[in-house]
């Protein structure tokens with residue numbers, strides 16, 4: 218077994234070391250002296266080449282080498298080295314990533330982020346409630362449900378002029394995506410409303426802004442109508458894990474949600490799909506939530522991460538107060554970083570509840586892989602960080618607003634700019 222290595226004048230251990238050397242360090246191996254002549258030089262190179270490549274099957278029986286080759290690469294390492302998005306994640310794999318020591322997780326998520334996304338750009342979005350309150354659904358956290366006694370009252374849908382005015386203001390403040398939300402269960406039976414919203418979409422699209430709407434459940438036909446109007450994305454969150462979902466909503470199922478997301482994607486519109494953290498769920502629910510998203514045939518183009526702002530009068534607010542359950546900031550970071558490693562092409566949006574975070578906490582969310590924010594006066598019914606405040610913060614960090622349609626025109630950033 219050692220005949221070849223002996224012939225090379227190298228013992229097994231030396232050979233093992235050579236196999237692990239980098240190209241540069243191989244040069245450090247002393248060749249025969251220059252006076253030894255060309256034949257000897259050439260013979261040394263051949264011998265060295267033969268020794269380094271390919272592995273000698275006999276030599277593999279050596280215990281050290283076997284251990285070396287059989288040592289399994291961790292899921293985390295594999296995820297980190299990926300050059301394209303995967304859709305076959307298992308919960309075990311996501312769990313391993315999620316529970317990686319935090320320093321390592323954030324550090325690697327940031328490097329990984331830089332391979333797929335432009336690290337100096339952040340998309341600024343603006344969200345306008347075009348039809349507030351009076352919703353028939355029972356989402357336990359929502360101030361707009363007609364079932365709960367909150368400060369939010371049912372209002373009429375805004376006019377096209379009001380919407381365009383808001384879109385103009387958003388554009389002037391650097392927003393490149395304009396989102397319109399209506400508090401409805403679904404679009405069934407809302408033909409004229411859909412027509413009006415399609416008109417709004419079309420007009421905002423003409424302003425050069427990406428458009429997004431969130432209108433509850435839609436069928437394929439309705440999604441196609443919005444696509445024709447020029448809609449960029451449709452927001453429909455899965456909210457939380459499949460397991461935790463029934464504790465939050467009973468008037469529509471998890472699968473109803475997934476069906477709407479399928480209709481949206483089938484119609485050619487991008488899916489903006491994420492969830493809310495802090496609904497009394499566990500870390501295992503975060504993993505399961507990410508599992509649903511990351512195993513979708515098509516990952517959400519946009520993945521909003523909301524931090525619950527408990528609203529007085531909602532059952533969720535009362536439940537959380539009673540149970541004392543509190544979402545740890547570390548869990549938000551872990552969710553974002555795991556999402557970044559599992560869904561490299563998605564834009565991760567730090568959405569509602571960002572105003573409750575200190576600037577340093579927001580900074581960490583960006584380090585973990587977020588690359589979009591909502592800015593402006595309001596986030597539907599909760600507060601939002603203001604335009605100027607955000608512009609100053611991003612400028613301080615050396616980040617610039619992402620141009621509209623950047624992600625739609627380009628494939629992964631990796632293939633154009635970055636080194637692996």
Ligand code: SF4
Pocket residue numbers: 352353354355356359360361362399400401402433
């Ligand atoms: S989250 Fe949406 S669907 Fe649920 S109650 Fe609020 S407005 Fe209605």
